[in-house]
Amino acid sequence: MERYYQEEIERASRERMLELQNEKFLKQVRHVWNDVPYYRKKMEEKGVGIDDIRSLDDLKKLPMLSKADLRESYPYGLLGCDLTKCVRIQSTSGTTGKRVVAFYTLEDIDLWEECCARAITAVGGTNEDVCQVSYGYGLFTGGPGLNGGSHKVGCLTIPTSSGNTDRQIMFIRDLETTILCCTPSYAAYLGERMKEMGLGPNDIPLKAGIFGAEAWSEEMRRDIENTLGIKAYDIYGLTELSGPGVAFECSEQTGMHINEDHFYPEIIDPDTEEVLPEGSEGELVFTSLDKEAFPLIRYRTRDICSLSREKCSCGRTLVKMKKPKGRSDDMLIIRGVNVFPSQIETVLINHGYAANYQIIVDRVNSTDTLDVRVEMTPEMFTDNLGEIEKRQKDLMDGLKSMLGIKAKVSLVAPKSITRSEGKAVRVIDNRKI
Numbered sequence: 001m002e003r004y005y006q007e008e009i010e011r012a013s014r015e016r017m018l019e020l021q022n023e024k025f026l027k028q029v030r031h032v033w034n035d036v037p038y039y040r041k042k043m044e045e046k047g048v049g050i051d052d053i054r055s056l057d058d059l060k061k062l063p064m065l066s067k068a069d070l071r072e073s074y075p076y077g078l079l080g081c082d083l084t085k086c087v088r089i090q091s092t093s094g095t096t097g098k099r100v101v102a103f104y105t106l107e108d109i110d111l112w113e114e115c116c117a118r119a120i121t122a123v124g125g126t127n128e129d130v131c132q133v134s135y136g137y138g139l140f141t142g143g144p145g146l147n148g149g150s151h152k153v154g155c156l157t158i159p160t161s162s163g164n165t166d167r168q169i170m171f172i173r174d175l176e177t178t179i180l181c182c183t184p185s186y187a188a189y190l191g192e193r194m195k196e197m198g199l200g201p202n203d204i205p206l207k208a209g210i211f212g213a214e215a216w217s218e219e220m221r222r223d224i225e226n227t228l229g230i231k232a233y234d235i236y237g238l239t240e241l242s243g244p245g246v247a248f249e250c251s252e253q254t255g256m257h258i259n260e261d262h263f264y265p266e267i268i269d270p271d272t273e274e275v276l277p278e279g280s281e282g283e284l285v286f287t288s289l290d291k292e293a294f295p296l297i298r299y300r301t302r303d304i305c306s307l308s309r310e311k312c313s314c315g316r317t318l319v320k321m322k323k324p325k326g327r328s329d330d331m332l333i334i335r336g337v338n339v340f341p342s343q344i345e346t347v348l349i350n351h352g353y354a355a356n357y358q359i360i361v362d363r364v365n366s367t368d369t370l371d372v373r374v375e376m377t378p379e380m381f382t383d384n385l386g387e388i389e390k391r392q393k394d395l396m397d398g399l400k401s402m403l404g405i406k407a408k409v410s411l412v413a414p415k416s417i418t419r420s421e422g423k424a425v426r427v428i429d430n431r432k433i
Contacts, residue, residue, distance in 0.1 A: 002314050005121040009261050010316045022056050024289040029053045032295050038077045064298040075101045080295040091139040092239040102239050103293035115245030115259045116149025122250045123208040123233045127154025134182035137161045141243025146181040165193050172204050180209040183336045184216035188366030191227030201229025210235050213336035252313045255320035270328035281306045283328050302329045334368045337405050341426045347398040358417050362430040370407040378414050
């Protein structure tokens with residue numbers, strides 16, 4: 001039997017949803033016009049006034065926002081309310097070392113946790129379940145979002161965060177965890193470690209997993225399901241919009257239902273910004289309909305996917321987004337962390353290296369690896385292994401500080417990285433995703 005956290009919304013008629021979206025949209029446009037000078041200026045530059053926006057049909061008249069706007073307005077330029085009303089920030093890395101900082105009021109957190117509660121309920125979660133949240137906590141949105149959603153559902157919540165794998169497995173067994181929330185690569189690693197310990201699916205009580213924050217294939221889903229003896233569900237979100245829970249998978253597992261009473265989706269041509277007909281593949285754009293502290297309108301996610309309103313066997317009428325097949329920019333997601341080549345380039349240049357480098361991403365034993373090959377300049381070239389190791393360590397420390405994750409660095413001789421007459425091939429991604 002299908003369960004719903006807020007059935008009246010999740011199964012609302014199209015007419016009722018449009019009515020709700022229109023009401024929230026008009027209120028949100030007035031909010032940003034009055035309270036977010038940065039966005040009001042963008043509207044004025046485009047020749048759009050508040051009186052020009054009368055319904056969702058006018059959404060296409062409004063300017064779009066991108067990561068560049070978030071960098072330019074950092075930290076408070078897109079804040080939509082008095083700072084004294086904000087109770088939390090969450091953050092993710094930005095392309096130049098400046099972080100994307102999202103602000104939350106108590107009401108924003110409440111709505112975000114409701115979205116995550118819908119996701120947990122969709123996988124069968126109830127107040128009789130034990131939910132182990134093994135996403136990272138702190139500034140990363142994964143842990144706090146699912147933690148709050150688990151509380152709303154009434155699950156016994158185990159906030160293990162990531163790492164300490166043997167302890168994770170111990171808690172799964174001893175506390176009889178039934179729902180696991182983490183990145184898919186970490187779920188796969190937990191399965192591998194269980195095998196090493198001589199444990200199989202029958203030795204653990206897990207029934208479902210909610211996995212997101214990085215790309216994963218259907219093949220990886222099946223492997224995780226077989227290894228852990230569970231059903232593995234996808235979840236989608238961005239720190240800029242709130243975090244995980246913007247969209248979630250149901251029992252049908254043919255895409256993720258968007259919580260469109262909070263996040264209005266569009267699909268655009270990434271080159272022309274033209275809105276494409278429903279069903280077309282293009283870049284996903286979101287408007288947050290009721291966020292107070294960080295009310296982004298027409299935010300370009302850079303994720304490439306399509307939307308569908310085909311009837312879903314789960315009974316939900318919320319529009320579905322297909323699993324993103326790629327991005328319209330150069331961002332990589334490695335172990336759940338956003339990584340841009342420009343971040344790596346910044347570190348190299350700051351350490352005196354030229355921008356001759358190559359990033360190699362792979363997946364070994366279900367865990368993402370990040371290797372950076374860097375050319376030494378002729379002036380610094382040496383065959384002194386001790387000196388090379390010291391320089392490599394300095395760069396590794398710099399990259400860890402910039403990215404928040406470890407990267408292996410290999411210094412190579414000048415001109416040993418193949419040059420290209422066209423666009424430089426900076427990234428080699430060997431992951432099968």
